[in-house]
Amino acid sequence: MIIGGSASQKLAAKIAKELNTTLIPIETRKFPDGERYIRIKGELKDEAIVVQSTGYPQDENLIELFLILKNLKSMGIGKIRVVIPYFGYGRQEKRFKTGEAVSAIIIAELLQFSGADEIFCINLHEDNITEFFSIPAYDLSAMPPIADYIKEKLQNPVIIAPDKGALGFAKEIAEILNCEYDYLEKTRISPEEVKTKTKNINVKGKEAVIIDDIISTGSTIVNAAEILKELGASKVIVSCVHPVLVEDALLKIFAAGVDDVFATDTLHSEVSVVSVASMVADALKKPRN
């Protein structure tokens, strides 16, 4: 039994199909004054899977999710497994300055209080977020479906992380595709000059695929794409898990001469062409302690 929130309607339907289970009809809309109305219309079983991304508009998607979870619990549902394909507020996971709200912890606590019994996220921006839950919480990787997509589209790719922090993603994809991978490293040449280039491999004449978890404003990606073109890459393709894509991020990336951009459907966007549905369904089917 699957229930989709308004941020993940198609993805919820796809996961239901993969699991060969029912997508429960839900009415979710806003009153003229902006308040959310939720009504769950289907016949309920003892267990439910709720799918809702909490990307923009984060606060609306979160309140909707709290209302769905609390409502299901008040209707007597025993176990709720919550799939949060994109986990909003996942970037502030510690207090950097005195007085800062650690939003990732607070959102985790509110989700758990609202009735989540198990949490499934995808490529959390910070590894430690699963630890903020005292219920089982899993951080799935979307690299396998992204690798499959690259395999279909490109003959001889090299996978490039825009910085060292993203190297793990490049490595994971490269190991599936059995291809080269690397990251872009900044080197200070003189007090005035910093040079950024691939750390180990030569991308000249190669199809370079940039991979990151999130593309937000796009500036990291624009910078990386320009460097790869300077280094002689024959094609520059940009990929990510979560296309947050603030304002004109896509335009900026394409204007930098990027050949293609693709992302997964954890968030909907013009470039959300890789579905995580089958990967999520597998994770939900997997027996766990």
Added chain:
Amino acid sequence: MIIGGSASQKLAAKIAKELNTTLIPIETRKFPDGERYIRIKGELKDEAIVVQSTGYPQDENLIELFLILKNLKSMGIGKIRVVIPYFGYGRQEKRFKTGEAVSAIIIAELLQFSGADEIFCINLHEDNITEFFSIPAYDLSAMPPIADYIKEKLQNPVIIAPDKGALGFAKEIAEILNCEYDYLEKTRISPEEVKTKTKNINVKGKEAVIIDDIISTGSTIVNAAEILKELGASKVIVSCVHPVLVEDALLKIFAAGVDDVFATDTLHSEVSVVSVASMVADALKKPRN
């Protein structure tokens, strides 16, 4: 020690002034992707008062409030008194149809879980909402400051509730001003015709002040104003506690020939001229068990 949320900045400052206490500096802003950032900058004492209305955008104001409350608790604040001048999601306080989320209960539970130790609201749309909290929760009335304002502006008013449900407000104001009050009653004259008029008093030649708790789309008020003008009122003034004012509500009301519209500052609007600050400060000062 008072902390204002972004929905109640000026009101928080006014309450702080009335209580002769400090307004704590807080940084509350949004990241480019839409996520809220909160930082409480002042020196904290053991007790705090947080002021935040949860009107439109309700969900943003609620998440901000949860972040502030949880953050204060994590910083070691002992007691948090929360003033919610307008309590959003206050209209769905029971399940009318199977499967509906009872949002008023859910929001109350989330507020309490976030760290509220005491709740102060103003003219809750449904009386039973205070019962959804297991912490002390108070429903204050803004009728005294509204009555004071009417007294200043009008010589000889009559106070009119647009329907029987609002009669208590009219009565409360009329008793302070020692003037007449009434409500508009619908009578079915024939199967095709319904006539609405004042139940008891004659408004001809009088200054009629319509009072309601909330003005939302304005249609109830437009209807009431038109009837009072037909009945010969010399002036029609519209007042309410919470100016929710969806879209062009004010334009519609003025276009119906209303002479003036005023409301309190539980929500900010073009007509929020009556401050509840002093009334709220009195309630906060009052010794309670």
